[in-house]
Amino acid sequence: MNTMVTVIDYGIGNIFSICNALSKSGADVRLSSEPAGIKQADRLVLPGVGAFSDGMKGLRDRGLNDAIHYFVEKNRPFLGICLGMQMMMDESEEFGIHSGLGLISGKVKAVSDTGSKGEKHKIPHIGWSPVFPPDVENTGWQNTILSEVSPGFTGYFVHSYGAVTNNQKNTLAICDYGGIRITAVIGRGPVSGCQFHPEKSGETGLKILETFMRL
Amino acid sequence: MAFTRIIARLDIKGPNVIKGVQFEGSRVVGKPSELSMKYYHDGIDEIIYMDTVASLYGRNGLHQLVSNAAREIFIPLTVGGGVRSCEDVQALLNAGADKVAVNTAAVKRPELITEISRRFGSQCMVLSIEAKKRREGGWEALTDNGREHSGLDAIEWAKRGQELGAGEIMITSVDRDGTKKGFDLELVKTVSAAVSVPVIASGGMGGLNDLADIMMKAGADAVAIASVLHFGDFSLKDIRNHAISSGLNIRPFDYVQGLEEKS
Numbered sequence: 001m002n003t004m005v006t007v008i009d010y011g012i013g014n015i016f017s018i019c020n021a022l023s024k025s026g027a028d029v030r031l032s033s034e035p036a037g038i039k040q041a042d043r044l045v046l047p048g049v050g051a052f053s054d055g056m057k058g059l060r061d062r063g064l065n066d067a068i069h070y071f072v073e074k075n076r077p078f079l080g081i082c083l084g085m086q087m088m089m090d091e092s093e094e095f096g097i098h099s100g101l102g103l104i105s106g107k108v109k110a111v112s113d114t115g116s117k118g119e120k121h122k123i124p125h126i127g128w129s130p131v132f133p134p135d136v137e138n139t140g141w142q143n144t145i146l147s148e149v150s151p152g153f154t155g156y157f158v159h160s161y162g163a164v165t166n167n168q169k170n171t172l173a174i175c176d177y178g179g180i181r182i183t184a185v186i187g188r189g190p191v192s193g194c195q196f197h198p199e200k201s202g203e204t205g206l207k208i209l210e211t212f213m214r215l
Numbered sequence: 216m217a218f219t220r221i222i223a224r225l226d227i228k229g230p231n232v233i234k235g236v237q238f239e240g241s242r243v244v245g246k247p248s249e250l251s252m253k254y255y256h257d258g259i260d261e262i263i264y265m266d267t268v269a270s271l272y273g274r275n276g277l278h279q280l281v282s283n284a285a286r287e288i289f290i291p292l293t294v295g296g297g298v299r300s301c302e303d304v305q306a307l308l309n310a311g312a313d314k315v316a317v318n319t320a321a322v323k324r325p326e327l328i329t330e331i332s333r334r335f336g337s338q339c340m341v342l343s344i345e346a347k348k349r350r351e352g353g354w355e356a357l358t359d360n361g362r363e364h365s366g367l368d369a370i371e372w373a374k375r376g377q378e379l380g381a382g383e384i385m386i387t388s389v390d391r392d393g394t395k396k397g398f399d400l401e402l403v404k405t406v407s408a409a410v411s412v413p414v415i416a417s418g419g420m421g422g423l424n425d426l427a428d429i430m431m432k433a434g435a436d437a438v439a440i441a442s443v444l445h446f447g448d449f450s451l452k453d454i455r456n457h458a459i460s461s462g463l464n465i466r467p468f469d470y471v472q473g474l475e476e477k478s
Contacts, residue, residue: 127217
């Protein structure tokens with residue numbers, strides 16, 4: 001019997017791809033846009049692209065915030081992807097200050113268009129970037145969604161805003177964009193977030209999803 | 216820095232992938248699902264599907280092909296050709312597309328760019344510009360798959376596209392497309408300098424060194440290639456290995472395991 005995972009459908013983005021990728025990774029995928037479906041889920045994925053405020057509104061309109069908190073309090077595996085990861089934070093400054101789900105402490109800020117040496121680079125940050133642990137000595141990736149991949153793996157990023165965690169321990173992986181550090185993966189126990197799209201990062205991305213399904 | 220992306224561009228006519236020269240003619244080169252699967256397993260960074268007969272039917276007709284691709288291919292998929300409204304975009308995203316490329320409809324109604332980027336996010340909205348050299352200098356933006364003149368200056372249009380909310384600009388040289396004579400470096404360099412969103416260069420790749428030129432001399436953030444791949448002139452492995460040994464900032468790819476190599 002395949003492991004069940006519920007993908008939250010809140011009117012945002014390309015659900016088809018994440019569902020396909022999860023199925024490919026061996027999961028039994030359900031979609032839910034209702035509190036009951038979310039509360040009963042074994043595993044939960046929050047996808048998302050676009051603006052933070054639109055995402056939070058999508059959740060609010062469907063009354064999903066409490067259900068998500070209920071789920072997370074049960075200590076079951078949760079994965080936020082791209083905007084979904086950003087929504088896990090306390091708040092975002094995109095188009096004004098907006099409250100997030102507060103699953104991991106921190107804020108969402110604009111990715112700077114200026115590199116560390118003063119040169120301009122393109123925004124959105126689009127493309128494949130190598131991802132590393134913040135500390136080269138000890139990856140800290142055991143027992144996380146990154147346990148089966150190696151430092152330097154590449155993920156497909158597409159974003160103009162990024163999360164910054166208050167506690168360093170919650171940042172599992174980073175990538176470098178023109179000398180600026182971007183948070184690539186966050187985690188607190190079974191709750192994880194990926195700024196890049198594992199469903200768009202080829203076989204490595206699928207491996208990360210498989211690992212999530214086995215947590 | 217993000218690696219410069221190598222994107223496979225598949226021009227689709229009905230059930231086939233075709234390739235024209237300077238946007239004229241169409242030679243059948245294969246089936247979309249076979250070619251895109253091959254490129255995915257060979258390490259392509261992204262795929263673009265362009266519906267070349269969308270104007271005949273008044274809409275983009277690639278939904279089934281897009282869904283088929285999205286089931287097996289786990290890299291970004293951009294779809295263009297006949298995208299005219301937010302409803303068209305929604306339908307394509309529902310089918311599995313990640314981004315849409317819009318040209319003709321945006322030229323006719325520029326507000327469409329803002330509508331799409333506001334509703335779906337600018338990362339989803341690629342402004343596709345088909346640029347043809349003007350005798351008196353500069354480039355004009357063409358529409359309808361290279362068939363109609365818009366009177367717009369391609370560079371000014373790129374800038375305006377960014378202001379309106381486009382997340383990427385795909386700039387295709389009509390003069391070079393399908394010729395394998397190399398990219399129009401001046402065109403790409405000028406667009407790249409004019410906008411601060413990523414620029415995808417398209418049209419003209421012929422030799423392995425063209426990639427170095429377009430990246431180092433023109434500053435492209437991504438390169439869309441078609442003829443050299445579809446006609447089998449080079450494998451992606453050849454292209455990637457040559458690029459990496461030339462010191463270009465390209466994603467490494469482990470061909471044995473089909474996984475990214477550790478960098």
